[in-house]
Amino acid sequence: MKASQRAASIAPSVTFAIEARVRELREQGLDVIGLGVGQPDFAGPPQAAEAVIAGLAESEGRVGYTAASGTLELREAAAAHVSRVSGCTYSAQDLIVTNGAKEALALALAAAGDPGDTLLLPSVNWLSYAAMAQAYDLKPHDVPVNAENHFKLRAAALDAAAAQTGARLLLLNSPNNPTGAVFSEAELLDIAAVCVARDITVISDEIYWPFVFDGRFVSIASLPGMAERTFVVNGLSKSHAMTGWRVGFLAGHGPALKAAASLKSHLSSNASVAAQWAAQGALASGPEHTANIASAFARRRDLALELLAEIPGLQVDPPQGAFYVFPRVDALYGGEIQGSVAFCQRLLEEQRLAAVPGAAFGENRCIRLSIAVDDATLEQGLARLAAFATALSEARV
Ligand SMILES: Cc1ncc(COP(=O)(O)O)c(C=O)c1O
Known part of the structure; x- marks a missing residue:
């Protein structure tokens, strides 16, 4: 059946596509860290x-x-x-x-x-x-x-x-x-x-x-x-x-x-x-549940900023709200990686870390990382990003 031009011109949501790939890799038994999707890691009230x-x-x-x-x-x-x-x-x-x-x-x-x-x-x-x-x-x-x-x-x-x-x-x-x-x-x-x-x-x-x-x-x-x-x-x-x-x-x-x-x-x-x-x-149920989530995210934002500051080639503008960081990574582009899509593809395939390319939001110099994960996952995820960035920096010299 033929799609209308209007429907055919709309690409599927990139975040859902990345989540699908993460699921696929996990089904193969691979240990993938997902900092892609924007979903609080808490139970509801x-x-x-x-x-x-x-x-x-x-x-x-x-x-x-x-x-x-x-x-x-x-x-x-x-x-x-x-x-x-x-x-x-x-x-x-x-x-x-x-x-x-x-x-x-x-x-x-x-x-x-x-x-x-x-x-x-x-x-x-x-x-x-x-x-x-x-x-x-x-x-x-x-x-x-x-x-x-x-x-x-x-x-x-x-x-x-x-x-x-x-x-x-x-x-x-x-x-x-x-x-x-x-x-x-x-x-x-x-x-x-x-x-x-x-x-x-x-x-x-x-x-x-x-x-x-x-x-x-x-x-x-x-x-x-x-x-x-x-x-x-x-x-x-x-x-x-x-x-x-x-x-x-x-x-x-x-x-x-x-x-x-x-x-x-x-x-x-x-x-x-x-x-x-x-x-x-x-x-x-009152405001307590939301307040607890908000204070966890505030703490993780600080943790993320601390860890990101140590990664070579990244430039981070501290987020004032929501639960994402949106670092610039374009200093690491080169060779086959000419933009955020290739950057995130390689990051996922080589380091098993899911992030969303900034290109999906209109900013090809950045990637989006969700901090709505527990501290250990955030630490491991950012360690993988650090390993990836270090490898890219070394490959450039
Ligand atoms: C800015 C923004 N608006 C709306 C939504 C959609 O929210 P809901 O899951 O309630 O449809 C999202 C979900 O990620 C979002 O980031």
Whole structure:
């Protein structure tokens, strides 16, 4: 069967492809260290599983549809949660429970953009945004960001890109995957002023909100003039270590949120009832579980920075948040390794260490390493990277 041009033009997610190769190598009995995938190495809060067990017992096997946007009870709890995190006020009717943050992003793009509209993206960004935009016939347009400024979008660059393209849609992600950058309030105020002046709608991906090592998390939605023009995307995958449950939230106001809810009712109906029970349990469990994960990640970031500092040829910009490091490795390129894809392929085949090429995020000089693994794995992984870098440096002399 022939694929549509639109579908055929979208390559599969690189991180999932790397994970598949890691699985293959492990099935061959090889000892592979995975610093590729962005998944907390913690169990979810026990209250999540308990709520599912209780829900199953109470339902006596009758697990039917819920409202497409999620049960009222969960939407109330989730709206209170997203309000607390973002500093904006959302009620149950301002929020949709989705299948992970990915579905929230897809719905926001579909609800806010018409075919042919331009979506502004920082030129270094998470690999699924552009693919999702293409799936809805939006045109992704990169706004240049650079390493010297921690790859953060600058208001002046946004203004210039909006003027050039006429775009009315922007996607922001802070804390950022892959760069670890976190916008300060002052930086967001400058961006917000451009958005208000140019009538830009923002989709704000806040999935890494608890993981801020320097400074504090600020949502652009909380700034003057922004609540009405921002879709907030959040969820439990990262904050509660619940990736497999697939629970995301889309919050916003006005007709665009209603349109997203209507779309969801046709495209996928409600998030799985079991996942909704789990989410209800997780949200009722309080902040301690998330705080424990955040402090482990902060400690591991320091450990990773200490170990990376000793590796020849690497240049590391300390991440301010999320759970990745994004070192520059281009000083080690040469011979058959002319970019981050070949670098990561050789790293995996020779040292059995999985990392994600920066090229997948628009920055070919870097690789992304996840620090969401236990200390021993992180230490072993970075020792393998050190061995690889040393071998490459020696081969150059
Ligand atoms: C920036 C960013 N947004 C969204 C997602 C998707 O989250 P979920 O697994 O809840 O769909 C990810 C997952 O890696 C991510 O890194």
